[in-house]
Amino acid sequence: MTKTITIDPVTRIEGHAKITILLDDDGQVADTRFHVVEFRGFEKFCEGRSFWEMPGITARICGICPISHLMASAKAGDAILGVNIPPTAAKLRRLMNWAQTVQSHALSFFHLSGPDLLLGMDSDPATRNVMGLIDKYPDVARNGIRLRRFGQKVIALLGGQSIHPAWTVPGGVRDPLSDENRSVIRRMLPEALDITGLALDMLKDALDSYRDEEAMYGNFPSLFMGLVTPDGGLEHYDGLLRIVDADGNVLEPGLTPARYREVIGEAVEPWTYLKFPYYKPMALRGLTGESPHPNWYHAGMYRVGPLARLNVCDFAGTPRADAELRVFRRLAPRSKLVNNSFHYHYARLIEILFCLERIAETVEDPSITNDRVRSHAAVNNLVGVGVSEAPRGTLFHEYHVNEDGILQKVNLIIATGNNNLAMNRTVKQIAQFHINGKKLDEGVLNRIEHGIRLYDPCLSCSTHAVGHMPMVVEMVDAN
Amino acid sequence: MAVVTLTINDEMVSAQEGQSLLSVLREHGIEMPTLCHLDGLSERGGCRLCMVELEGNARLQAACVTPAAEGMMVHTHSERLVKYRMMILELLFSERNHVCAVCVMNGNCELQYEAAKIGMDHVRYDYLNPALPMDASHERYAVDHNRCILCSRCVRVCDEIEGAHVWDVMGRGANSRVITDLNQPWGTSLSCTSCGKCVQVCPTGALFTKGATVAEMEKQHDFLRWILDGREKKVWAHGNGK
Numbered sequence: 240m241t242k243t244i245t246i247d248p249v250t251r252i253e254g255h256a257k258i259t260i261l262l263d264d265d266g267q268v269a270d271t272r273f274h275v276v277e278f279r280g281f282e283k284f285c286e287g288r289s290f291w292e293m294p295g296i297t298a299r300i301c302g303i304c305p306i307s308h309l310m311a312s313a314k315a316g317d318a319i320l321g322v323n324i325p326p327t328a329a330k331l332r333r334l335m336n337w338a339q340t341v342q343s344h345a346l347s348f349f350h351l352s353g354p355d356l357l358l359g360m361d362s363d364p365a366t367r368n369v370m371g372l373i374d375k376y377p378d379v380a381r382n383g384i385r386l387r388r389f390g391q392k393v394i395a396l397l398g399g400q401s402i403h404p405a406w407t408v409p410g411g412v413r414d415p416l417s418d419e420n421r422s423v424i425r426r427m428l429p430e431a432l433d434i435t436g437l438a439l440d441m442l443k444d445a446l447d448s449y450r451d452e453e454a455m456y457g458n459f460p461s462l463f464m465g466l467v468t469p470d471g472g473l474e475h476y477d478g479l480l481r482i483v484d485a486d487g488n489v490l491e492p493g494l495t496p497a498r499y500r501e502v503i504g505e506a507v508e509p510w511t512y513l514k515f516p517y518y519k520p521m522a523l524r525g526l527t528g529e530s531p532h533p534n535w536y537h538a539g540m541y542r543v544g545p546l547a548r549l550n551v552c553d554f555a556g557t558p559r560a561d562a563e564l565r566v567f568r569r570l571a572p573r574s575k576l577v578n579n580s581f582h583y584h585y586a587r588l589i590e591i592l593f594c595l596e597r598i599a600e601t602v603e604d605p606s607i608t609n610d611r612v613r614s615h616a617a618v619n620n621l622v623g624v625g626v627s628e629a630p631r632g633t634l635f636h637e638y639h640v641n642e643d644g645i646l647q648k649v650n651l652i653i654a655t656g657n658n659n660l661a662m663n664r665t666v667k668q669i670a671q672f673h674i675n676g677k678k679l680d681e682g683v684l685n686r687i688e689h690g691i692r693l694y695d696p697c698l699s700c701s702t703h704a705v706g707h708m709p710m711v712v713e714m715v716d717a718n
Numbered sequence: 719m720a721v722v723t724l725t726i727n728d729e730m731v732s733a734q735e736g737q738s739l740l741s742v743l744r745e746h747g748i749e750m751p752t753l754c755h756l757d758g759l760s761e762r763g764g765c766r767l768c769m770v771e772l773e774g775n776a777r778l779q780a781a782c783v784t785p786a787a788e789g790m791m792v793h794t795h796s797e798r799l800v801k802y803r804m805m806i807l808e809l810l811f812s813e814r815n816h817v818c819a820v821c822v823m824n825g826n827c828e829l830q831y832e833a834a835k836i837g838m839d840h841v842r843y844d845y846l847n848p849a850l851p852m853d854a855s856h857e858r859y860a861v862d863h864n865r866c867i868l869c870s871r872c873v874r875v876c877d878e879i880e881g882a883h884v885w886d887v888m889g890r891g892a893n894s895r896v897i898t899d900l901n902q903p904w905g906t907s908l909s910c911t912s913c914g915k916c917v918q919v920c921p922t923g924a925l926f927t928k929g930a931t932v933a934e935m936e937k938q939h940d941f942l943r944w945i946l947d948g949r950e951k952k953v954w955a956h957g958n959g960k
Contacts, residue, residue: 287849287851287852288852289852289854289860291928291929291930291931292820292822292931292932294931294932295819295820295931295932296820299819299820403819405931405932405933405934408931409929410929413931413934615929617857617928643853643854643855643860643905644854644928645851645852645854
C-alpha cells in the first residue's frame, strides 16, 4: 500500500509551503514534492504602471529583504534611463545592500535555523523555536537580535525606515548620508563584528556533531550561480554573472547580467506556484528525441545564495572573510567545490563577516557623505534589466516599457526561485535517508523541513507569475 | 451687503448674506472636511464631504454651495453626518485603486488625510478594482486615473486661472474620467501650456511630476491666492508698468 505524508505548513521559513512525501509499498520514499502554496501576481499587476514606481511596488514583495528588490528595481530603472548614477549613490546603495544581507542572514541563522542547530533537530517541538532558544541560550538569542538590529539600523539611517524605505530610485538614491549617521554606523560596528566571530566559532565547533546532516542534507553535485566582481571577487550589488559546475569548472566566466535570458530558462509544474529556473545549455541537452523526459530541465539545476556565491568567487576581498573562506574551502575535497547545502549556514556567517568588513571600509570613504546622489534623465532605453545578489541569491528584474516609461512586460526571477530544483532534490535526499519503512516521528519531519530552511527560502517573494494552478495534493491513501 | 444671523451647532453667528456656508463655518473655526473645494476656484459641490444638516430641511446640503441665510439652524457634525462622510470616503476608496503605500502623495494626500482624520480604518464595500491606465506622455507630468477622485479641481484651475481649459470630464457616474483636449494623450495636447497648476491643485496622487517616487510629491496651493490677489489689485493688467 502506498502512502502520502504531508508536512503542512513548513515552519520557520518566510512564506507558506508544504511538503508531500510519497511512500511505496515497502514504506520507502518513492518521491517528494516541495509545494509553494501562495500566489502573488506581481509580474502581471505591475503592467501599466510606471517604472519609476517599481522600487516602491516590488519592495512590497518582501518584508525581510525589501532592499534587494529596491536594488534590482532601481538598477533596472537606471538602465531604462541609460544613466551612470553618481559614484556616491552607488556606494550608498552598496552600503544598504550589505546591511540588508547582515540582517537577513542573522535572522536565518539565529532565529530560523538556530533552534534546530542549538536545541537539536529532535528536541521538543513546543520549545524548538526562538522562544526556546531565548530560554536555553539567552546570550546567543540576544546576539542574534543585536546583529539583526545592526543591519536594520543601518538601513534606517540611510533610508529613513528599516522596512520598505523609498530611498533607492532610478538614477540613484534620494538622500545622502549625514556625518552624524556615519558616526552612528561606525560606533555600532565593533559589536556586530564580535557577534559574528562568536557565531562562526560556535558553528565550527558544532560541525562535528552534524556529520550526518552534512553528508545527507542537500549533498549532491549541481551548478552554482552568483555575481562576481570583474576580477572574480565576492559581489552582492553589481558585477558579472558567473556559473560554475560542481567540480569548479567555469561554465560562464562573466556574463553581463542583462544577458541572463540567454542562459536561464524557467519551467513550470502544475503542483506548485514556484517556477523552476534552469541553466539552458545544460538542460537543453536533455531535450533530445521526440518525447523528452518530463524532467528534462533538471539537468540545468543550479544553486544560488551564500553557498553558491562563495563557490563561484575566486576570493572574498576582505581580510577576515578571506581567511574564513580558505577554511571553508577545506570542507570539500581538493579542487572541488563545497556541494553540501548544509554549509549554507556556514557560508551565511562568512558573508555576514564580509559585509561588515565592507561596511567598515565604506563608511571611512571620504566621498560617502557627498550630497550629489541622484542622476536625472528621461526614458532612453525601452528595456532595463537589474540584477543584484539578494541574501538568498541572484535576483533579476527585467522591465519592458513604452516611450512614456509605462511597463508593458515585467519578468522577475526571485532568488528563492533559482533554488527550487535544489530544494526539491534536498527534500527527497533527506526523506530517503530518514524514512525507510520505520515509524515516522516529528523529529524526522522537522529534519526534512530543515532541508528547506538551509536555503532560507522566501516563498512569498518568489511566486509572482499569473496563471491558475490547482493545488489539491493532500494526504492520500492509494486504496 | 446685508448681515444675516444664523445658528451653527447651537451658537449664534453672523455672516454676510450670500456668503457660502462653508466659508462662514471656517471663519468660525469649525473644521469641515472638503476635497473638491479649493479657495480661489469656483465651487462644485461634488465631493459632498462638507454636507450639513439644516433644521426644517430633510435633505443634507453641501455647505460650499449653500448661501448663508437669516435664521438658518445648521448642524455640522451630527452622528448622521459623520456616518455619511465616512461612507463617502469609503466609496471613494472602493471606486478606484488607491494604494497609499506606493503612492507619490503618501503622507501629503488630502484623501488620505480626511480618511485618517475621520477614523476610517477599513472599507466596507467591495473594491471595484477598475483597470485604469496611466498617461505619462507629457514631458513633465503624468496622470494616474487610478488615484483620481473626480474632484475636477484640475478642470477648474485650467479653465478659470490658466485660461487654457485643457482638462474636462468625460463619461458618466463612476465611469467618468478626466481627459485632456479631445480625450487624447496629454503629451499631444496643443492647448496645454505645461504650467503645472493642475498638478499643484490635485488633492491626491492622480496628477504628479514625472519621476516622483513614493511619498515624494508635495503640492503647493498658495500660488492660487497670489494670482487671484494680483488679479484683484490689477497688478497683472497690461500697461501696469511693472
